[in-house]
Amino acid sequence: MGGRRRDRYTAPEEARYSLSPEAIGAPIEGSGLRPVRAWVQALDGTQSRVDAVAVSSTPDAVCVRWLDDGRAFQAWVWRAAVRHRATPAAIDAA
Numbered sequence: 599m600g601g602r603r604r605d606r607y608t609a610p611e612e613a614r615y616s617l618s619p620e621a622i623g624a625p626i627e628g629s630g631l632r633p634v635r636a637w638v639q640a641l642d643g644t645q646s647r648v649d650a651v652a653v654s655s656t657p658d659a660v661c662v663r664w665l666d667d668g669r670a671f672q673a674w675v676w677r678a679a680v681r682h683r684a685t686p687a688a689i690d691a692a
Contacts, residue, residue, distance in 0.1 A: 615673035
């Protein structure tokens with residue numbers, strides 16, 4: 599007891615924005631790259647609202663993709679953190 603488990607799953611650095619698989623839930627459905635605005639969390643804990651596209655969703659969560667300084671990121675966030683938007687963003691074409 600008290601030791602660290604070596605077989606514990608550790609998400610890759612770029613995925614640390616995401617909810618856990620247990621929080622995401624099921625079933626996962628494709629959403630057809632709908633334009634959204636979403637609150638996302640950075641590795642340092644700061645939160646920001648970004649123009650993104652919804653990639654997939656469950657009843658509780660949405661997988662969003664966005665650009666930051668030309669790099670594409672993807673994360674699962676709570677459904678309540680996502681709002682539809684009408685105007686396209688650069689990520690819509692990526």
